[in-house]
Amino acid sequence: MKTLDDLKALREKLKEDIRVRKNDGIKIIIGMGTCGIAAGAREIMSTILDEIATRNLQNVQVQQTGCIGMCEQEVLVDVIRPGEDRITYGKVDVNDAKRIVAEHVVNGRIVEDKVIGKIKQD
Amino acid sequence: MREISLHILDLVQNGIEAGARNILISLNENNDGYFVFSIKDDGHGMSEETLKNVRDPFTTSRTTRKVGMGIPFIDMMTKQCGGNFDIESEKGKGTLVTASFKEDNIDRPPLGDFAKTMKVMIVGAPQVDFEIVYGKGRESFICSTKEIKKILGADTDFTNPLVYEWVENYIRNEIEKLDNK
Secondary structure (H helix, E strand, O other): OOOOHHHHHHHHHHHHHHOOOOOEEEEEEOOOOOOHHHHHHHHHHHHHHHHHHHOOOOOOEEEEEEOOOOHHHHHEEEEEEOOOHHHHHOOOOOOHHHHHHHHHHOOOOOOOHHEEEEEOOO | OHHHHHHHHHHHHHHHOOOEEEEEEEEEEEOOOEEEEEEEOOOOOOOOOHHHOOOOOOOOOOOOOOOHHHHHHHHHHHOOOOOOOEEEEOOOOEEEEEEEOOOOOOOOOOOOOHHHHHHHHHHOOOOOOOOOOOEEEEEEEEEEHHHHHHHHHHOOOOOOOHHHHHHHHHHHHHHHHHOOO
């Protein structure tokens, strides 16, 4: 899937894909300030995107944010599952990112050893 | 930062945070002995006062901390590599940054993984239209989200794995073709 012809073929595939794609809203947010990027945020976001593609996850939204002032804890990754606390993970490496997707995003089990914050959601 | 791609990613974030709807990234791996890139956005731009102090790490628009390292970083890096960094901006119009490095300077960071960088950038700011003009000497290719939308439809979802994987693979493949020319 890398040529313009592939892109045209993708058009038909997407028509079917959009129908099955629903958004029950698991959100992953990655810190992409200068501090985050210097600490490896691009690798982390790319790993998460690749995991979502490989696992064919239909209900996950990946977003980025700027610096939130906890530069020493970068790379920061937040996971929000609907109806649950917002979890902030700190000093996330590529391996942690894969665990966070497999454990927390897919199975709903928080990766406790990387958690640096929890925010109650109403 | 170990890759020029990461500087580009960082500078593009400034444009996104300035509310840009269109961002043009041009780069050339070897333009008469220089590695050059520029990033043009139509965000809210900067006042003359801000622009004057923009290379100072203690100038930043953010409120979460008191230092801004992105521009001082790239400014220093280009100068260490026999190049230059320039920034033009007009309030309400947007900002243009240009950077050059002597291509064969031993301290010049490699471009790094540009395809991966673009994937992350496009997914992270789906509201922005990106155009990339990637050159090597006189050869070049273009990747434009507007052109992709012409094929896939105006409502193309760049956060869809099928779409962002294609973007990454396309750019990687086009760079490889340039390298083999």
